[in-house]
Amino acid sequence: xxxxxxxxxxxxETRGIHLASLTFNTVSIFSDLPQPKGLFIPIHDEDLxxxxxxxxxxxxxxxxxxxxxxxxxxxxxxLVDDPGEVLLKISEEYIRKLKQEECExxxxxxxxxxxxxxxxxxxxxxxxxxxxxxxxxxxxxYNNSKRRG
Numbered sequence: 534x535x536x537x538x539x540x541x542x543x544x545x546e547t548r549g550i551h552l553a554s555l556t557f558n559t560v561s562i563f564s565d566l567p568q569p570k571g572l573f574i575p576i577h578d579e580d581l582x583x584x585x586x587x588x589x590x591x592x593x594x595x596x597x598x599x600x601x602x603x604x605x606x607x608x609x610x611x612l613v614d615d616p617g618e619v620l621l622k623i624s625e626e627y628i629r630k631l632k633q634e635e636c637e638x639x640x641x642x643x644x645x646x647x648x649x650x651x652x653x654x655x656x657x658x659x660x661x662x663x664x665x666x667x668x669x670x671x672x673x674x675y676n677n678s679k680r681r682g
Contacts, residue, residue, distance in 0.1 A: 539626065548609070549591070552609070561642075568588045568643065572592065574593045576616055620672055625669060628659065641656050641659065644675075647670075
């Protein structure tokens with residue numbers, strides 16, 4: 534399962550509580566999807582309030598963008614240069630970690646559908662080998678298309 538420390542090593546700065554024992558059941562770029570014990574990454578939309586309502590317990594945020602004024606003081610926020618690149622890095626590291634050790638509970642990642650033909654949400658079950666490969670390739674495709682404009 535992804536932990537606070539797994540994410541924190543990619544942050545330029547953090548705000549809110551620093552709790553090494555904090556773990557995430559879900560990583561989501563969609564604020565309107567249920568994300569129990571979720572880590573919200575504002576790639577699809579930036580509605581942090583809706584993400585919190587749907588279960589987000591922490592977020593990754595672009596360090597150059599202002600945080601919403603309603604962000605709870607204790608809510609962990611990891612400030613980064615590029616949320617899409619950090620999502621790719623933590624996904625790759627998490628998959629490597631899973632290959633090395635057995636985990637009882639795994640983090641699910643909600644991202645775009647593998648085809649990227651539309652912006653429909655798709656939840657990758659990292660316990661399934663094919664989903665591991667698909668999530669990495671889909672994030673890479675998204676990040677490359679974003680760079681090209």
